[in-house]
Amino acid sequence: MEQDDADGSLDSWARFCSLSNELLGGDGDLSVGPRLAPVVADLCTRGLATLVRDYFLHSLEETFRNNAVKKFWQHFHPYCNASPVDRIKFCVKEHWPEEILSGALEDICLEKSYQEKCVLVLVHALQSYEDRTPKRKFKAVDCSSSLMPRYQLMVSSVLLTTLPLSFPEILNVYFKKKLEELNIIMAGSYESDQLGNHELFESSNTSDWHSGMDIDGQDVSESSCLVKNIGKVVRDLRCLGFTSMTEDAYSSAIIWLLKSKVYELAGDDYRVPVLGSVKKWIQAVPLQFLHALLTYLGDSVDYDSGSSGLKSPLASRPSSFPGIGVPSEALVRWHMRLEYFAYETLQDLRIGKLFEIIVDYPESSPAIEDLKLCLEYTGQHSKLVDSFISSLRYRLLTAGASTNDILHQYVSTIKALRTIDPTGVFLEAVGEPIRDYLRGRKDTIKCIVTMLTDGSGGNASGTGNAGDNLLEELNRDAENQENADYDNHANIDEKQAWLNSESWEPDPVEADPLKGSRNRRKVDILGLMVSIIGSKDQLVNEYRVMLAEKLLNKSDFEIDSDIRTLELLKIHFGESSMQKCEIMLNDLIDSKRTNSNIKTSLLKTSQTVAGQEEAEISHDVLDATIISSNFWPPIQTEDLVVPASVDQLLSDYAKRFHQIKTPRKLLWKKNLGTVKLELEFEGRSMQFTVAPVHAAIIMRFQEKSSWTSKTLATEIGIPMDSLNRRISFWTSKGVLTESAGPDADDHTFTVVDSMSDVNKNSIANERLAEYQMTEEEGESSVASVEEQLKKEMTVYEKFIIGMLINFGSMSLDRIHNTLKMFCIAEPSYDKSLQQLQSFLSGLVVDEKLETRDGLYLLKR
């Protein structure tokens, strides 16, 4: 009995083996099925169901491995074995890897589907046994129902264990190329939409794209065909168990295409908004693709229209996509993912070029607006701050950049970032290094004041309103703002509003942004400018010195633009702060009136005095600016002996002033003012506008054609070095020549004989050349704020030196605090940190001190 049994088992087993070999090896011949069933049933009765299943699976694996897998991978060997350079050659081939991939997939899937049929044959055999013997069902059911899943598992594990490393790469290339193709097809319809076919596109609710009907039948059927092919490849790949690898491949291809699309649309043009186009493109290309693909694969299940209870976790699910209709949840996720990626890409791109964008501001405001939207979405503001600060340090805050450039970029930065960041928090962080850097520059205050008050583009002697100054612009902005904000509060007394703003001081740097600020919008930029300088008083002081310099060098009394600027400054800094400047301008107005009164009366008198010896020069040529010196900054006075004829004019003028304004008297500041004169050489002449000292010098050469510097200095009443400095103006113009004098430090100056000599030595060859002194040739009439400060600070120099001897090295703060603590006797120390810093940097320039790691120490 047992022997019988064993023989029967062996017999059945041998038959089973040969039949399954016949089935698996056969060329699609499934007729073995009916013969196999009894053998399987017999073996099952003998309790060998598991063995049957395992043997069968093992044979399938062998066959699959040998017949299909090897062949499948062989298709890709040429690429996988190629060097990285050669791989590129594959990629540029037109139908690569599409052709190979779909062919290979077709073959292997064919083989697989045959094997699946074979599996089903066995499943049937097992099932029919089960049906007949319900008692023993349990074991066999286990085998039959697990057969197909085990087979699928076998297929994917065989493929994955033999997978060449570069297969994912091939898939990636495939999807990239296909998407690119799709993009080109879609570009036509997408662009025609851009051209104004909005409504058509928006309203065309053709949710069934794959059916081949859309805006443009041909494009869409072409694209739907393309998607169908891609879908087939995806389905085959999934069938082989490459589900997640495939998803990764087309995801990364979509992302890659999106990225290059963003780069292409954004480019280096900051003057057009791109975010809208990017978002439109996302809907037009990748989303349409995904929709079609998911639909083709049967993945697109719309939960909302299906079961009622399932709520989408996505808060803002769009009700409808153009061309798609109500999207599936998978598509909504994709939409969000792609948009986020687009925002982030555009944001990074714009942040990387923020410096250029700001240089281009306000023309670049579309780019700023895009960036603002991106940052609102991603919340990555800190990226902007870090990146921008480092580009500032690298590109702007360098020794080569002029203070003016830095300031202008700073103002543009403020304006641009104000849009992105109305609370000013990031602006604060970005502005910090600029402000710190500017505080270390000597001409910062001057440049700020010039930028605020000078509309002539930095040219102090410029005429008219060549352009708005910053103050004018800020004021106009504020007015616009006010008109917009308070349209229905028309009765607000504007004067009162200005009065309120008089008491305004900039917010401290560490101000809590949540607290807000009075008048923030109106004074934002100005406040930041003032915070660089330290205080409004310093700004006003610098302005006063610059104004004085400008007014004292005028040859007329035209001050309209200065009055306008003063009015603006009064608005922002208060009337009392500007009192002295107002008096200075008033002096010019008074001078104009007085000057014309005096001249009229002088000319009348000289006419009535008949037979007088003919005056060398007429009273008509003399004009005077008469100042209230108590209200002007300290004036640089220097003795000067002017020619007798001029002196006569001056004293006549002063006498007449005294007559008109008794008991007031005039005190001439003879070194100040401007002189227009003409040098006449035989028939030719040249005009110059110079300082009185230059006029006094050249006029002496009428009496005598040669002078030594010593005698001339004595005659004119100025020191030798001063004379040498001034006379070089005339030698540089070719009017005087210099030769060795009686001794080493005494030179002889001789006037040239004729114009031709002048021409030889100078650039002038016009019959009537006109020269204006350049800024370097002129000398300042007013002590600069720096010079004033230096004078006031000199008292503390010995304290500072003493401290440094004791302590070695000290920080700016520490020096400041120590001075505050100990210098309380007259004159008590009342300077600001910025003033001290500026004084110390003067000492560094003078090589008395040096700085190391931000500390001051004595120079050895």
Next chain:
Amino acid sequence: NTMKVKILQWHAVASWTWDAQDETCGICRMAFDGCCPDCKFPGDDCPLIWGACNHAYHLHCILKWVNSQTSTPLCPMCRREWQFKG
């Protein structure tokens, strides 16, 4: 000598002064060449006036002083009866 200098315009700078003996007004302690506390502009707008005693004040200062006195006003400096210098 062949060169001639022709002055076309000489724009000079001067300052004005009341030329009083003292620097500051004895009443308001402000500079004479400045203005009294009530005035905005110095010079014509805020003139000086001399008393018979030869003491000078801002006109506005001495007028305020004179008007505030109940009896005969005296010069704040020398206490002599205040009279404007003719």
